[in-house]
Amino acid sequence: MRLRQQGIGLIELLxxxxxxxxxxxxxxxGYQDHVLKSYRAEAMQALLKVAGLQEMLLVDQQRYSADLTELGFAAKQFVTESGRYKISAVVTEQGYQLRAQAQQAQAEDKSCQVFLLNNYGQKSSEPASVCWSY
Structure with a gap:
């Protein structure tokens, strides 16, 4: 009587x-690339939020501010909740430009390192220009 072998062998396991x-x-x-792309929305959302607050400040005080503490944030520049983007503002006579700079793990997203938004609603990104259309 021959015994039947049970289980899996080493070759099958390999x-x-x-x-x-x-x-x-x-x-x-591919999954890692998808995750990096999904966090781009965080930069866009943060910039649009700051832009809305800048416009509210313009209505109330007839000016924009480069100091984001005047808009209710904890620091002049702030980092998004996940820590993947640093948000800053530059104010000129013509208006403002908001900047979201990728940092930490998001710095691996080589095609969309920087998101820009100005007071005219013009959106751009660096080095690729298609990041807002994601």
């Missing part, structure tokens, strides 16, 4: 591990 390794190497970079 084949499964090889398949999992190949899948991970193909899928992980």
């Amino acid at each position: 084949v499964v591990l090889a398949i999992l390794g190949i899948l991970a190497s193909v899928l992980l970079p």
Whole structure:
């Protein structure tokens, strides 16, 4: 009487591990790229919020402010909730320009390092110019 072998063998286990390794190497970079792109919305949202507050300040005090504490933030420049973008403002005679600079893990998003928004509602980004259309 011959006993039937139970379980999986070493060769089968190695084949499964090889398949999992190949899948991970193909899928992980795409997933990481998707995560970086999804955080771009955080920069856009923060800039639009600050722009709205700048316009409220203009209505109340007939001026814009480069100091974001005047708009209710804790510091002159602030970091978004996730820590992925630093938000700052520059005020000129013509108006303001808001800037969201990628930092920490978001600095890996090489095509969209900086988001810009001015008082005319013009949106741009650096180095690629298509980041707002995501």
